[in-house]
Structures are given as C-alpha cells and as structure tokens.
Amino acid sequence: MITIAYLGCLGIACLVALTDWRKAIYWAIALDFLRDPVRKMTPDEPVLITVSVLGLWAVITLAAWSRSRRQIEQALKEHAKILYAFRLLIIAIIPGCVLSLVLYQGGYKMVALGTVSYLAPFAGIVLGYLISLRPKELGRIFQFYCLVNGIALISVVAEYCATDWPGLGGMRGMNWIRYSGGEIVQLIAGWYRSPDIMGLHAAQVVMFSLTLALQQPKRQSPFWLLLSGFGCLCLLLSGRRKMLGMPLVFVATLGLLCYGRKILRFQRVIMPVVMASLLLGGIFMVATEKYVSTEYTNFAGTMFTQGAERYQELVGGSVHHTISQSGVVGSGIGTATQGAYHLIDQKGLRSWQEDGVSRVFRELGIFGVIFIFLAGVSLIRGMGGAIAVVPRTWHGAVTQLAMIAIVVANLASFTVSHQQYSGDPSSGLLVLILLGMTLGVASLARVNFGTQRRSFSTELHPERDYTMPWGAMPT
Template identity: 25%
Template sequence: MWGLFTLLFTGACLLSFLDWRKTMGAVLLIGFTQDIFRKLIAGEPRVFIVMVGAVFAVGLTSLLVRKGRTALTEPFLRWTVGIRTPLILFLILLVLQFFHSFFRYGNPTVSLIGLLSYGAPFLAVIFGYFWATDMEKVRSLFRLYVVIGIVVAITIMMSFQGVRWTIFNEVGAGLKIYDMGTILESHSGIMRTGEIAAWHVATAACLLLILFFTALKRGSNTIVAICVVALMIAVFLTGRRKMFMFFSLFVLFYVFGIAYFRRGVALGYVFTGLVIALAGWLAVEIVFPGGYGESINNYIARGTTVYSDASGRFMEIGINPIYWAYNRVGLLGGGLGIGSQGAGYFGAANVAGGSSEGGLGKIMVELGLPGLIILAWLGLSGFRYVIRILKLAAAQSSEPRWLGFALGVVVLLFANFLTFSVATQLYGDIFILIMLGTFAGILLAIPRMIVNSTELEGLRNLSVQR
C-alpha cells in the first residue's frame, strides 16, 4: 500500500509542479484518498494527514515561481485597500505569538502547528485567487467536488447498512454516541472520522445548490432535491449534528440574500427548498420503512435536536471560552498552537483546556485580546468589501448568474465561520483549511473575473475604492 500511495502522491506533486493550474484536481485526489491508505496501513500513520498539504505546497510554489513575490499581496490589495492595515497587524501578531509559544514551551512543533492552522488558509487564498480565472472553471471544480461528496455519502450509507470493509472504519477506536436512549455509531465512510466526512458531504450539498442556481439551463428540481436529501441523510449518519445546522444556515442565508438583492426570483429558491423538505420527508417515511426506518430515525431525531440546543451551545462553547481563556493565559494570550489539536503531545498539554473548543476561545487563548480586536477589525473591513462584491455581481444584468455565484461562496464561508465559533477541532484539518482558503480566494477573484468576462474597462475603478 505504501508503494501505491507513493506512486499516486508523486504523480500528484509532479502534476502540480509542472502545471499549477491543475493543483486543485491533485489536491482533491490526495485529500479524498489519503485516509483510505492510512486505514489500510498498519499503525494508521499520522503522516497521511499532511500529504494533501504537501501536494498543495508544491502547486503554490510553482505558482509563486511564475508570478513572483507580488502574488503574495495582490489578492488582498488589488481591489481594495481597506483590509491592508488590519491584515498587516494580524501577520505581525502571528509572528510575535509564534515566538511566544516557542520560547514558553520549548518545542517548535507547537508553534508550527499553530502557524499552520492560521497560515494554510491564508496561502490558499492566494492560490485560489489566481487559480479562479472564470466562473465556469470554478463551477467545474464544484461539480467534481459534488461528485466525490456523493461517493463519500454512499460509503457512509454502506457502512450504516453493515458493510464492514476496513476502509469504512474510523481511524483509531472510533466514536460512539450515547443519545436517543441507545448507542449510535458515527459512520465515516472512506474519511478518517465522521466529523471530517460530515463537513465534506455538507459542503458538497451547498456546492450542489450553488451549481443549480447558477446553471445556464436548470435541471429537475426533484433530482437536485433527492441528491441534497441523500447527502443530508449521510450527514445524519455521521452523528455530527453541527453540520446539519451548517447546511441549514447556508440555505437560510442564501435564500435571504437572493431575496434582498433580487426579490423577484426569491420564490424560485423558496419553492426548491420546499421540494427538498418534501423529498426528505418521503425518504424517511416511505423509502426507509420498518425497523430500518426506526434505526435511521434515531440519527435524524438526534440531528434535529441541534436547533433546540443551538442557543445554549453558542453561549457555552462560543462565548464562555473567551472568559476561560482569560483565566488561563491572561489578556495577551498564550502563543500559537496551544489551542490546536496535537499540541498536548509536544509540551503544551492542558494549557488551553476547554477554552479552545470554540473559535473565539481558541483565538483568545492563542492570540489574546489583541487578536480578537484585530480580527474583528479585519472582519468588519472584509464585510464591507464583500458587500461591494455582491453589489457588483448584482449589477451584472447581462449575466445574472454572478449574483447567485458570488452570494453562494460568501454564504458558504459565513456558515463555516459560525460553525467554527462553536467547534474548532474540525478546522484543524489541513484539507479543510485548504478548501476554505481556496473558496475565499475565489471570492476575492470575482471582481477580476467579472472584468474579464464583461471587458468593461470602467469596472477597473473598483481597485481604487475603499
């Protein structure tokens, strides 16, 4: 197995180096197969976690060699200068906190883990910005991702049905969920954990909706609804409730955004949502009758409790960890990496405690109050820029698909931010960080893509506006 994966990995790296434009295909190939090989190799080596990052690093290096050093700043500063100051301050803070944790805990691995968690999406933004040259190219990536997501969902369902292949096992001991008066198994399919699988499947469902509403010729609402429901059932079978909430938030804000910018077409989105809900009900009540239905209903019933628990969980995991972090490390934070997965193995055990479970708590415990303030500033500046991008997309009367495309990417990122605020462990995965950074880079590339597609020189005035 080592030999086969080495061959696959080497081919992906070579492809990325020779043509950086093909890096995303190589990233998806390694990202969705690395866990399969890890499960099949004795000892389940942890090194497989970073393989996708290595492929991406090769592609990024190839890009930077060809584009030059100016490529590092163009995605952030070409179309807006409003984020320059908070971005520079944030990068300076990362460097300071890197050395803080390095000298405090005496192990560079802790600092490097933290630097990777913040730096990987930043570098992926740069790559995504240059990679996204037109809407159809991005849509082709989305289509590939959706197809793979459906495959992952099928493997989750196969695991639920009792197929006991080694590649369907969770890495390690596996997760048992004690809920609904019974013990539920977290089915992960070909991914290493149910949580990772749930993110990819839920993301595939979001991308499928973006593809549907930005297609030149829309297909059947029913077929799309059936696919989305199947993906959501797979999410339920992982036992990871937060990803059902993630998808619900995406749909809610997507429909609201369309209603705000284009009230006349909102009814179509609402109708599709109703079709999805109806297909979901039919799937549970008719397609899965009897004992099988009762079994799957335990997962669905657990998943739907996420709504009633949302407010309490947001306070407990989203807000309270800020205070817990302050009690542990003070206002200035404890340094990069101490709130990241794996830091406990390298001299930072129990430093962060439960304060790193929520996103705000993780930022507070690693970067301190200055980190929260700078990121809030950066977020506000970024929000203003995003609104300008959406207004620009909505103004393209000759190509109305731009609004649905831009809004879909924005809402996908926003839903991930809300999920991150209450669950950070998921966002320590390199593959997920690369994909999120790439999505953000695609968003920043939309003004350039619109300029290229419309060939209107007047739109270049956007580059000097704040």
C-alpha cells in the same frame, strides 16, 4: 503497499503541479479523501499521511504564485482591504508566537503548527482568485468535488449496514457514540477518519450540489438535488449537530443576501430550488423512518430544541473559562490547535477549547483577538466592495452570493468546533478558495461591464456576449 501507492500518487500530483497547477487541484481534492482510508489501512496509522496532502497544496500555491505574479499583484490592487486584513492577521499572531517560543520546550514546533493553521488558508484566497479567471473552472471544480465525495459517502451507508469493507469506521481504538435522551447514537465515519470530517464533507456536498442545481441546465438540476438529499442522509448518520446546521445556515444566508441585493431571480430560481429541497427533505425524513434507526432523527431534532443552549454553553461559557485560565495574554499560538498533543507534553496544555472563538482567546490573548476582529471587519468591507461591482441581473451575482453563503456556513461551524479546520488546514484552504473565487467574480464583472466599486445597479446590454462563472451566458 497501499501506503506506497498513495505516496506515489502524491509525488505524481506534485510533478503535475509544477507543470499545470490548475490540474493538480483535482489531484488534491481526490487525495484529500483518499488519505483517510489509506491511513486507516496502514498498520500504525501515521498522522503524517493526513498532513501529507498539505505538501501538495504548498507546491500548487508556489507554482501558481510563480506563474501568475502579475494577476496576483492586480488582485491585491483591486482588493486592498483583503491585503490589509492579512497584515492585521500577521500582527495578531506575533505575540502568540513569542509566547510559545518562550514558554514551551520545542516551542518552534508550536509556532510552525499555529502559523500554518492561521495563515495557510489565505493561500486559498489567492488560488480561488486565479481559478476564477478561467470561469469554466468554477463549475468543474464544484462538480468534481461533489462526485468524488459523493462516491466516498457511499461508505457511510455501507458502515451503517455493517458491511465488511476495509477502511470503514473511525481511527483504530475510537468508538464514536453519543448519549441523547436515554438513547445511544452510534456515529458513522465511513471511509473518513472521523464522523466530524465525514459530516463536514457531506455538508459541503449538500451546499455545492444546491449551488450547482441553481446554475446548471435544468436537465441536470434533478441529479444535483438528489445528490444533496443523499448528503443530508449522511449528515444525519454523522450525528454531528454542527454539521447538520451548515446547510440551514447556507440556505438562510443565501436567501438574505439575494433579498438584500434585490436580485429578481430570487423568487424565480432560488425559491423553487429551496421548496424542492424542503419537499425532498420531507420525503427523506418519512422514508428514513423505515431504514434509519429513530435515535438518529431524534438526535438531529435536538439541534432545534437544544442548539441555542448548547451554542451559548460552548462559546460564551468556554470564552469565560479560557480567559480565567490563560489570562489576557493567552497561552501561545498552537496550544489549542488540533494536533498540538503530538508536539508537546499533553499536561502542558492544561485545558481544551472546542469552539473556534475560545481557541483564539487561548492562543492569541486579548491583543490578538482585537486584531483578529479588525481583520474580520476589513475582510467584510472588502467582500462588500466585491459584491457591489457585480450587476445583480448577471448570473454571476447568484454564484458569488452562493459561495459567500458556503463560507458563512463554514464559519458558523468553526465557531462551534475548530478541530476540523485548525488540525487540517486543507479544509480551511478549500473554504478560502471559495472566498477568493468571489473576488475573482468581481474582477470578471469589472472586465465585462466596466463597473466601478460603487455601482449597484448596472444592467446587462443584450447585444454583448458575456462570460459567467459557469461558462457562456445562456440566451
């Protein structure tokens, strides 16, 4: 019954997308969470429920494309380097597609899986750009995401307290544990399908909430700071170091970007929020000693004592072994993508790539890696141009840099473990929506200020009324 209700909501959301794709994004965010408890409460736990939300995102993308072609064409002209990066990515995956078609029976399934995994997130850039053209939508989407997943994260505490709620814990037959320093760490998933997915959403809630605390009125900031603290608690219970590190990467990246742009609000606004977050974190660590078993805090501490060694082992060592096993041409697209075992005989996969870097080497080979690197360079140059046109004294400058910092934090997580992105393109889609929003903020700056690509120091004119990504400019 619950599966039928979920599929009914999914169908309604698709109809909403055909009439107003912007409203359908809120449906997609809600259904993105609901699919996990629904799948766990369905007898055979069909994987189709997990991937079903991709159909809604596809309808949203097609509806947005058909209704906003003029804006998309304008965006491609303004941000030509982003389009060039997309073309390089297409070139990169072609040899891998050919290999999968030739080497595997039913290889077209591998091609479809891998192609969607690599290219679907670029639809997020288009959606993010279009969303940002209505500035107030940016704050609303951030708030809705935080509220939906903030409520969902209550299930993490419920599972830790051994509450008998339906849908708690990982998938049936999975017992998520870690051994660390002679201690057993029971990983918590809550209503999400795995601790990895829960940790990813908890990390996003922390970063989104901190961004909202920077931009929302001061009377609302304490709420978002408290929500970010709750997200940190859930991160601790997830037992996933790669997720625990994401907010740290976010704060460090945002600080460096603001310092590099010489944003004067950095010390006045961002530093108090960071200090408040650190204070909240200290109180949180002291308070949790009484209510949270010490193995969770001990394991979280290994991120600092063992993190660098673990990263080198995962990325550097894995790349070396991957090239030794798959050669310079790789094994074909889709072979290291999460969910590939549903499509071909698992014996044909032969190895397992956990980190995102070795996954690219495995699937695309040296040729593909070179073009992926060139695409990344073009993307970075395009983002640099988008940053340059936004006046550093505008509120939108901090918003733009915060979204870039969130993308960087997700990229850092991807390099360590790609499964939560490659096996679930909607997670990657959400991250690339943020990247598209940063391009849209640049377009807003061009409209409001008439800035050119190389303008770094344009100042505000106090007599003009400006639009900012979170609504009207405060006076």
